[in-house]
Amino acid sequence: MRRQRVAGAAAVGAPRHRAERRSRPFAGAVGLRARELARRPVVLAAFLVQAMALAGAELLGAVTAEGLGGAGDDLVLGGLRVLAVPGGLVFGVLVAAVVGSEFGWATERALLARDPRRLRFAGYQLAVAAVLALAWWAAQSLLAVTVAALLQAGGGIVAGAAWNAPAHHAALAAALAATLVYGLLGAACALILRGALAGVVALLAYALLGELVLAPQWAPAAGWTVYAAAARLAGQGTIPVARAGLVVTLAFVLALGGCLALYARRQVSD
């Protein structure tokens, strides 16, 4: 009935703008996009793969009695460290794929034709990535903690640290930082290179080749990667914590500034 009334009003050309209006249309658009992401097989697959890898790693850690992530019998801490790295990197790949898909579907063109402010569009994509990052971090950390607690309880493993120990908090925060930074890097790659595949390849080239293969070969660079910094914040590695914090912050600022500066000049010719 409501729809009929609306259509009828339009047919006679009446009220130009209806009284009701969303107070936060931008947030509403982000919410719709988040709903769309929840229906995408690639997103569900990434969540599932990461969850299975995390649970599998914790199970192996319990069964082999060798612990996980250098945390000994503390499977909760080990699980959270795995969530930070390499989990953050996996999330970055996912974000590059979902942000890049906007270019494949040309929805970027439809939205920029309505409102050509590039920074608003880039902000929209980054906000979507941030929502996805929070969902990822919340779901995966809950899983990591739950599975670890069950394994410890079921296997009679004494962790030696309470569930709310400061080390756990630090690992949880490190997992969030790694998720956000790698997510931002993935989004930046996709926005700058305007495509899912190009974004994923660029992120993997940087992270796998640059951070994990080349940087360790050259001592001055080894302690300055996001991977090493995130691992240190989660309680692994030997680089100073202050430097780890600086690297993560710098990576975030540079990725954000670089992607906004480059995307601001975007010409939509495709």
Next chain:
Amino acid sequence: MVLAGLDLRVDEGELYGLIGPNGAGKTTALRVALGLLRADAGQVRLLGRDPRSAAGARPRRVGSLIETPALSPRLTGREYLLLIARWAQAPDAEADRVVGLLGLGRMADRPTATYSSGMRQVLATAAALVGPPDLLVLDEPTVGLDPGHRRRVNDLLGDHVARGGTVLLSSHQLDDAERLCTRVGLMAAGRLVEEGPPTELGPAAGRFEVTVGDPEAALAALRALRLICWRDNGKVLVETGAAFQVGRPDGSLIARALAAAGVYPSDLRRSPTLELAYAEVTSGLAPDPPRPPTDREARLEPPFDPPVAEAFR
């Protein structure tokens, strides 16, 4: 360089059509107008402002459809329209309004990935109408539509202009452009070659086609009024747009002249103008249009009554 020396102005309340061959620069011109592309030189104003500036952002006032429909496949049609409404800072009710306008019905609640190409085009057109906008910029809006939806979209464009809105569209549907547009611009090689009301463009401007049972009687009746006319493929063509024609007789004058002579046409209509104008622009590959006889032809085998033929000598 895709566009060169393009000087185009669309006034409020107009339905302006850009026509021209593929590669003429129509879509590029629309992209520049919308701020999707930056012009290397010159000045672009959309609703009086630079379309790329923050001050020129006018999400609710301009609706557009550029090239192929751009849809999120995992959203339903209604959700997609809702996304556009929110992006354009328009009320959510706008999504329902345009669903009704284009008769999307229950189709609107299915994921857009299941839509046919025609339905995708309809949905993209619906998205352009969210706002509702003051200005519509549409790139071939009826391509791929079935006749029903094509008529509906054309009617909506007419309604939009009737309510004071403005439309800038590019199209290869010359009959639609001729019927709908208040002005048409013919583009070729990045330039605006010709511009004006569609009935006044090209070699067939001001020409009427009359279908009668007795063409000779019709010719005699029309020539008695000193109208320039001739036979072509069983029809009588009446030229009213030539520079030497005194006054510009309209269809009613022709009908009255024929009726007075006891000749009743089964059909009387303006000749399509854009088709010939378009053919003229696109390198003359099309067959020559029917033309009035030359002076020499008129003298050798006069198709005109003596008084009219006199005018050529």
